[in-house]
Amino acid sequence: MNIIVLVKQVPDTSEVKINRETNTLIRDGVPSIINPYDRYAIEEALRLREKHGGKVTALTMGPPQAAEALKEAVSLGVDDVVLLSDRAFAGADTWATSYAISMGIRKIGQYDLIIAGKQAIDGDTAQVGPETADMLGLPFIAYIRKIEKVENNTMVVERLMDEGYDVVETALPCVITVVKEINEPRVPSLKGKMKAKSLKVAPWSAKDIAADESKLGLKGSPTQVVRIFPPAPRGQREMLSGPLEEQAAAVVKKLKEQSLI
Amino acid sequence: MDYILTEEQLMIRDLARQIAVEKIVPVRAELDEHNKFPTDVMKAIAQADLLGLYIPEQYGGLGKGSLDFYIAIEELSKACLGVSTTYAANALGTYPLLLFGTDEQKKKYLPDIASGKKYVAFGLTEANAGSDASGIQTTARLEGNEYVLNGTKQWITNGGEADVYTVIAITDKSKGPRGASAFVVDKGTPGFTFGKKENKMGIRASSTTELIFNNCRIPKDNIIAKQGMGFIVAMKTLDSSRAGVGSQGVGVAQGAIDEAIKFARGRVQFGQPVTSFQAIQHMLADMQTQTEAARALVYSVARMIDSGAKDFSRASAMAKLFATDVAMKVTTDAVQVMGGSGYMKEYPVEKMMRDAKILQIYEGTNQIQRTVIGLDMIKEASKAK
Numbered sequence: 323m324n325i326i327v328l329v330k331q332v333p334d335t336s337e338v339k340i341n342r343e344t345n346t347l348i349r350d351g352v353p354s355i356i357n358p359y360d361r362y363a364i365e366e367a368l369r370l371r372e373k374h375g376g377k378v379t380a381l382t383m384g385p386p387q388a389a390e391a392l393k394e395a396v397s398l399g400v401d402d403v404v405l406l407s408d409r410a411f412a413g414a415d416t417w418a419t420s421y422a423i424s425m426g427i428r429k430i431g432q433y434d435l436i437i438a439g440k441q442a443i444d445g446d447t448a449q450v451g452p453e454t455a456d457m458l459g460l461p462f463i464a465y466i467r468k469i470e471k472v473e474n475n476t477m478v479v480e481r482l483m484d485e486g487y488d489v490v491e492t493a494l495p496c497v498i499t500v501v502k503e504i505n506e507p508r509v510p511s512l513k514g515k516m517k518a519k520s521l522k523v524a525p526w527s528a529k530d531i532a533a534d535e536s537k538l539g540l541k542g543s544p545t546q547v548v549r550i551f552p553p554a555p556r557g558q559r560e561m562l563s564g565p566l567e568e569q570a571a572a573v574v575k576k577l578k579e580q581s582l583i
Numbered sequence: 584m585d586y587i588l589t590e591e592q593l594m595i596r597d598l599a600r601q602i603a604v605e606k607i608v609p610v611r612a613e614l615d616e617h618n619k620f621p622t623d624v625m626k627a628i629a630q631a632d633l634l635g636l637y638i639p640e641q642y643g644g645l646g647k648g649s650l651d652f653y654i655a656i657e658e659l660s661k662a663c664l665g666v667s668t669t670y671a672a673n674a675l676g677t678y679p680l681l682l683f684g685t686d687e688q689k690k691k692y693l694p695d696i697a698s699g700k701k702y703v704a705f706g707l708t709e710a711n712a713g714s715d716a717s718g719i720q721t722t723a724r725l726e727g728n729e730y731v732l733n734g735t736k737q738w739i740t741n742g743g744e745a746d747v748y749t750v751i752a753i754t755d756k757s758k759g760p761r762g763a764s765a766f767v768v769d770k771g772t773p774g775f776t777f778g779k780k781e782n783k784m785g786i787r788a789s790s791t792t793e794l795i796f797n798n799c800r801i802p803k804d805n806i807i808a809k810q811g812m813g814f815i816v817a818m819k820t821l822d823s824s825r826a827g828v829g830s831q832g833v834g835v836a837q838g839a840i841d842e843a844i845k846f847a848r849g850r851v852q853f854g855q856p857v858t859s860f861q862a863i864q865h866m867l868a869d870m871q872t873q874t875e876a877a878r879a880l881v882y883s884v885a886r887m888i889d890s891g892a893k894d895f896s897r898a899s900a901m902a903k904l905f906a907t908d909v910a911m912k913v914t915t916d917a918v919q920v921m922g923g924s925g926y927m928k929e930y931p932v933e934k935m936m937r938d939a940k941i942l943q944i945y946e947g948t949n950q951i952q953r954t955v956i957g958l959d960m961i962k963e964a965s966k967a968k
Contacts, residue, residue: 508627508630508631509598509601509602509605509606509627509630509631510598510601510631511630511631511632512594512595512598512631512632512633512636512645513632513645515594515598516591516594519590519594
């Protein structure tokens with residue numbers, strides 16, 4: 323079973339600052355890590371390999387320093403890495419990013435499954451997974467919390483929903499994104515870290531993946547960011563628990579206290 | 584302080600630290616509270632290759648030295664001494680095979696130990712034989728192609744959890760110290776069972792049990808080294824592991840300091856953080872200075888061992904003695920710096936203080952270490968004239 327894991331290098335902070343003039347993220351001086359959700363994707367790929375054999379390839383698009391994220395993936399146990407890095411990719415929105423990634427995947431050629439984290443913690447769009455699937459003409463399932471079984475080119479998975487979960491059967495190859503409930507990611511191994519240290523990552527350019535330059539980077543990005551702002555804070559909330567009657571009585575009491583009823 | 588570690592040693596430190604932060608800290612209080620063996624943590628340690636650090640590459644390990652190993656112990660000890668005791672006792676049980684095993688025995692056991700498929704325990708202590716190892720009463724009688732083991736080992740770390748046990752037993756009572764031999768016994772051998780799991784003050788994540796041998800028959804080839812070499816095997820094993828206990832001391836002391844300073848910076852009394860009081864500053868300064876001195880000594884001894892020194896009994900005894908006395912003092916002071924909060928289970932330092940106590944007791948009490956050091960000094964002085 324050959325698996326491609328999509329990873330993204332993100333700033334290691336939940337308090338990313340925004341450049342007010344360009345409306346883009348300020349990444350300078352912030353240490354970079356693998357997007358935490360992608361660690362679950364890597365872990366699941368490694369577990370599938372341990373069960374079914376095959377090969378795991380980690381793919382990312384980014385500046386040359388994104389090779390560090392791929393090296394971390396190698397330290398965790400992935401077999402192969404692909405770095406898409408070219409000035410032509412710069413300024414890409416999720417659509418142009420997904421185009422470049424889908425072309426990179428076409429170049430890799432052989433695969434049974436593509437796994438990504440449910441979203442990246444910097445942009446939080448959750449779009450690259452589904453858009454990549456669309457461009458490759460593959461089935462897509464989001465929010466996978468469990469891979470039940472894989473056999474005869476089909477896969478049965480559990481998709482996490484707000485209330486409960488769906489059981490979905492899909493043909494392979496397909497693209498899935500995973501949630502943190504799916505597994506507990508491993509730490510790297512020492513042998514993996516040593517292998518990663520000596521690894522040289524040769525990037526693939528736009529030419530290497532035979533991409534149409536008009537669909538790449540800023541040029542190929544239909545998204546226009548008009549304004550970025552933090553959403554207005556929600557008011558104070560309180561969760562009630564216990565028997566429904568008691569909860570209802572508590573709500574009535576509170577509403578009365580605030581003279582709302 | 585910069586100890587000029589190699590890039591690989593820094594890698595080991597970072598990896599062990601990641602395990603400590605991601606896998607140990609979230610569960611240590613629960614393991615402690617419920618006396619629970621750290622099964623998942625040990626799996627993570629195995630997966631990270633850290634169980635094979637000190638095992639030669641030809642037997643599936645990484646062939647690293649003492650310093651590399653101690654660095655890993657220190658980082659794990661910062662988070663939980665119960666886990667690091669489980670980890671270090673695995674090495675203690677492995678040393679007899681590593682130091683004295685035949686190639687055949689090494690091929691049979693070491694690859695599985697390196698991969699974490701099998702855990703190991705070392706069985707020396709008995710009810711009447713602790714610091715005085717000559718009080719051993721467990722016997723091994725040769726009958727044809729088998730040794731028959733009888734007796735009870737006490738307070739054995741990893742007891743019940745380990746798959747492989749290296750055990751010291753008396754093969755010839757009349758010969759005194761030369762009448763002991765070392766053996767390797769597999770879990771599941773008929774006649775080999777475990778006593779109750781001990782309920783301990785600290786290091787509660789580690790398993791401590793009796794090993795009970797009742798006409799337990801093992802193949803003759805399970806002897807480690809020659810018959811009569813049991814005490815030498817035991818002493819060399821303890822020499823090799825002793826400074827590692829020192830690195831446990833350094834780790835738990837540093838872990839306690841880190842907690843204390845984090846707490847003190849946020850604790851306001853009389854309108855200012857308690858770190859602005861000289862009393863707290865001086866306590867923290869003493870704690871860190873003592874811990875740094877202990878670390879420097881442990882690393883020096885590790886480098887001495889790694890450079891091929893033949894006799895390091897005194898040096899390893901000094902590292903164990905000093906670093907573990909420091910650990911007891913520093914963890915106690917960390918509780919003091921944190922005051923009432925330090926005494927509560929919501930914070931980890933009371934556990935660190937309870938855990939640290941065992942370091943002054945196991946693998947040779949600190950009183951025995953002083954005897955080893957003193958006698959060696961006197962022996963050297965008498966040779967010098």
